[in-house]
Amino acid sequence: MIMVKAVIFDLDGTLLNTLPDLNACMNEALVKFGCPTITAEQTRQYVGHGGLRYAQAALPENKRAQAEYFYKTIYCPILFACKNQLTKPFDGESECMDALRAAGIKLAVVTNKSQEAATELGNTLLAPYGFDVIFGNRDGIPVKPDPASTLMVLKELGVSAQEAVFVGDGDTDVQTARNAGMRCVSVLWGYRSREQLIAAGANLFAENFLQLRDILLSI
DSSP states (O other), X not given: OXXXXXXXXXXXXXXXXXXXXXXXXXXXXXXXXXXXXXXXXXXXXXXSSOHHHHHHHHSOGGGGGGHHHHIIIIXXXXXXXXXXXXXXXXXXXXXXXXXXXXXXXXXXXEEEEEHHHHHHHHHTTTGGGOOSEEEEEOTTSOOTTSSHHHHHHHHHHTOOGGGEEEEESSHHHHHHHHHHTOEEEEESSSSSOXXXXXXXXXXXXXXXXXXXXXXXXXX
């Protein structure tokens, strides 16, 4: 068994419950663009593949050709202006992070959220956890499940894929871990069901942060 030296976390649905803000901001943008709103459940299913993909899915079919314009000029300014007012961490998160830090484990985030949005959360809601790296969607670097960003983070942390674990709530995270040659723990408090995760190849699950802590300190 190879000791865990680093844990890379997904962000939305894993570290933070961003769903209320994502849904509210998208609906404000859709109304401004003359489109019908979407439900929180639709948002839950649409997120996880980056903001542009979320915008494409939220728009009516006859507006999807304008998705990039809508995303950059309407949705993003609304999202950044909201300052994550409805976004909250999950129960037990602080205790888990404290335990991992105490064990000398390095912590990082790899998200398909824009780098600007990820950095803002890193400087606010995630600041107490002292992440070593927060890597968001950057120009020229493919998003998850491509392993490029994850491999760049591993290099920056100075650990091998075999020495790290990827933690996420999505099918994309399971695929990213597999593509990077990492172990994966899938969390069940996020935006995908156990069945969806199993279909993606997940085989190790945590039902809450305290269980996740125990898994990460024992595998």
